[in-house]
Amino acid sequence: MASDSIRISLAQAKELVELLEQGEQAQADALLGEIVKVQHDELFASVGRLTRDLHDSLQDFHVDPRLESLMEDELPDAKNRLNYVIQRTEDAANRTMDAVEASLPIAEQMHQQVSHIQPVWDRLMSRDLELNEFKQLCHDVDSFIRDSGQHAAHLQGLMTEVLMAQDYQDITGQVIRRVIELVQDVEQNLIELLKVFAKREDSEVQADKKKAKPDNIGAEGPIIDAEQRDDVVNGQDEVDDLLSSLGF
Amino acid sequence: MKILVVDDFSTMRRIIKNLLRDLGFQNVSEADDGNTALPMLQNGDYDFVVTDWNMPGMQGIDLLKAIRADENLSHLPVLMVTAEAKREQIVAAAQAGVNGYIVKPFTAATLREKLEKIFERIK
Known part of the structure; x- marks a missing residue:
């Protein structure tokens, strides 16, 4: 069906006119049919080729066990993995904050004991203390030493708990890496699918890409590649600069 | 000072609540998105709102617009604490009348600084 190929020759046209002038309608129709038949054959051959390509491609997709397992097992599995990441990170954050919340009152109590003892202690150091005050001070210091030992052990345990809670990073990192691999697989398969179905001009695809980002x-959620993008700020300083440029 | 913290992640609400407590703010309530937050604000005498942007249900930017459109709430200071970091978003929040904008991850010092700045302006 190429437009540059000759569709009807001058001789054929003259013959057609002659036949019509002589009133030979049936013969004229037959001649016209012969002329367009060549083009029809080309069209049919072309459609046939496309159909066969499409059929083969679909057949290939159907028998590709990778695609089937992607759809049936791995995508639902990826959802579970990501939910697992949310769960693990939430647990770790709560574990850490539990330990911190348990530590703060201990620090506060130690601080209070020191502030209670210190003024009396200072007077002892400057030899300005009565005997009965000294006895009381001894008791206070004694209980402070005992409490401090216990508090230190308790704090140590809580700090270890904070340390251990950070193990989520290793686990979630691995899980996310596997999901990334899966996404790459899906992307590859989608590209193959596009190659089969998309016969559009590049410009059309470009236009669609632009349309896809109206808002x-x-x-968008956390920006994981701020350094590579120029439409996002990279850190609080850039936010502050932007806002002050707006008169904030 | 009664504060409402709006975020869909309970851990982030907890972090902000703890930081606010460290800064001396004890009276802090929580909501998990704008739809929950708005009626709380309308029915309670809150003095300050800290909100995330990206939440299921009503998003933070829409909550901000709803607050500014409600004549009883329009004066309420709103601090946005969010991972949303596109320039256009920050400009949009500023145009909608946000009082401060903090991008996650953030530090306790940043939160303190922005809070002090906002309260300074209110006085």
């Missing part, structure tokens, strides 16, 4: 203030 620039829609929520």
Whole structure:
């Protein structure tokens, strides 16, 4: 069906006119049919080729066990993995904060004991203390030493708990890496699918890409590649600069 | 000073609540998105709102607009604490009348600084 190939020759056209002038309608129709038949054959051959390509590609996709397992097992599995990451990170954050919340009152109590003892202690150091005050001070210091030992051991345990809670990073890191691999697989398969179905011009694809991003203030979540993008700020300083440029 | 912290992640609400307590703010309530937060604000005498942007249900930017559109709440200071970091988003929040904008991850010092700045302006 190429437009540059000759569709009807001058001789054929003259013959057609002659036949019509002579009133030979049936013969004229037959001649016209012969002329367009060549083009029809080309079209049919082309459609046939496309159909066979499509059929083969679909057949390939159907028998590709990778795709089947992607759809049936791995995508639902990826959802579970990501939920698992949320759960693990939430647990770790709560574990850490539990330990911190338990530590703060201990520090506060030690601080209070010291502030209670210190003024009397200072007077002892400057030899300005009555005997009965000295006895009381001895008791206070004694209980402070005992309490401090216990508190130190308790704090040590809580700090270890904070340390151990950070193990989520290793586990979630591995899980996320596997999900990334899966996403790459899906992407590869989608590209193959596009190659089969998409016969559009590049410009059309470009236009669609532009259309796909109409909402620039829609929520996007954490930016994981801020250094590579120029539409996002990189840190609080840039936020402050931007806002002050707006008169904030 | 009665404060409402709006975030869909309970851990982040907890972190902000702890930081606020360290700064001397004891009376802090929580909501997990704008739809929960708005009626709480309308029915309670809150003095300050700290909100995330990206939440299921009503998002933080829409909560901010709803607060500014409600004549009883329009004066309420709103601090946005969010991972949303696109320039256009920050400009949009500023245009909607946000009082401060903090991007996650943030430090306790940043929160303290922005809070002090906001309260300074209110006085």
